[in-house]
Amino acid sequence: MSQLESAVKEIAEEMRQRPDRGEVATYIPELARADPNAFGLAVVDADGNVVYAGDADTPFSIQSVSKVFTLTIALGMVGDRLWNRVGREPSGSAFNSIVQLERERGIPRNPFINAGAIAVTDVILSGHQPREALGEILRFMQFLADDPSITIDKAVAASENRTGFRNRALANYMKSFGVIENPVDFTLGVYFHHCAIAMSCRQLAMAGRFLAYRGRNPSTGLQVVQPDRARRINAIMLTCGHYDGSGEFAYHVGLPGKSGVGGGILAIAPGKASIAVWSPGLDAAGNSHLGRIALEELTKRMGWSIFGA
Secondary structure, three states: OOHHHHHHHHHHHHHHHOOOOOEEOOOOHHHHHOOOOOOEEEEEOOOOOEEEEEOOOOOEEOHHHHHHHHHHHHHHHHHHHHHHOOOOOOOOOOOOOOHHHHHOOOOOOOOOOHHHHHHHHHHHHOOOOHHHHHHHHHHHHHHHHOOOOOEEOHHHHHHHHHHOHHHHHHHHHHHHOOOOOOOHHHHHHHHHHHHOEEEOHHHHHHHOHHHHOOOEOOOOOOEOOOHHHHHHHHHHHHHHOOHHHHHHHHHHOOOOEEEOOOOEEEEEEOOOEEEEEEOOEEOOOOOEHHHHHHHHHHHHHHOOOOOOO
16 A cells, blocks of 8 residues: 555544534535535546545535636636736635625635635626536536536525525625626526536546646646646635635645635645545634645645645
8 A cells, every 4th residue: 555545544534533523514505414424535646546535436515616617717718817807815804705895896805705706707607698607617627527427516506596695795796896797696696506516526636637737637638727827826726725714724734725615625736646625514714624634634644735844
């Protein structure tokens, strides 16, 4: 058994036994149904080898992890013009805060807080019908993961739509400043649905591989994005990927990462691996409690922190 295989299996067993599991998200009612005892971990290397443990093949709602992929699509569509509508700075505020948005005249602080991701979704929607834009996002995810079975959890999307009052406030506020160009309901419909994409740790780790290898899919050699764009997406993941817990994640884990309130985290070890972890219990900042601890253990054992072993 390799060092990585041993580390993954040992970490999964340690996480299985821990009593401190965080709190499952309840503000989206459908997410409250997640099993707080679930834990999955998958690591994919350059050759496409997958090392996994626990519930790594159980689909879960990726939620805000989808924002990594919508950012990639939007940058491919409009390039650096995107930064006229969305910033690149850490927020230091909750993921659904409206206070900062008011102070900064409708320009979201970064593409990973809710307001920023809604603005990014609006860019993808422009010139398309909502169904077309959503189909493009889903197909991109399926393509990256090399798995056409990935789908949208319609029950979660409907649950988000019924309870998304704060997101509607954010979108309408941005609309008043011209940051949102399409009808708010259209943009939010696409946003709620791409957050409701369901993937397993294995699928998510596969989908993130291009960010670990300078924008290239190492199995096919296909350049998904240019190396400088992959580097910049990773930089935003490092500084902004965990909302007001981003500094803590960088401090403890030392990898670019993006979390979602479904309990998933995608983390990138540049040049080494793409990693996905899932544990539905969240910490106070809305990030997977055991997911962060597991990734910290993995980077320690493998010496993968970008700041040195």
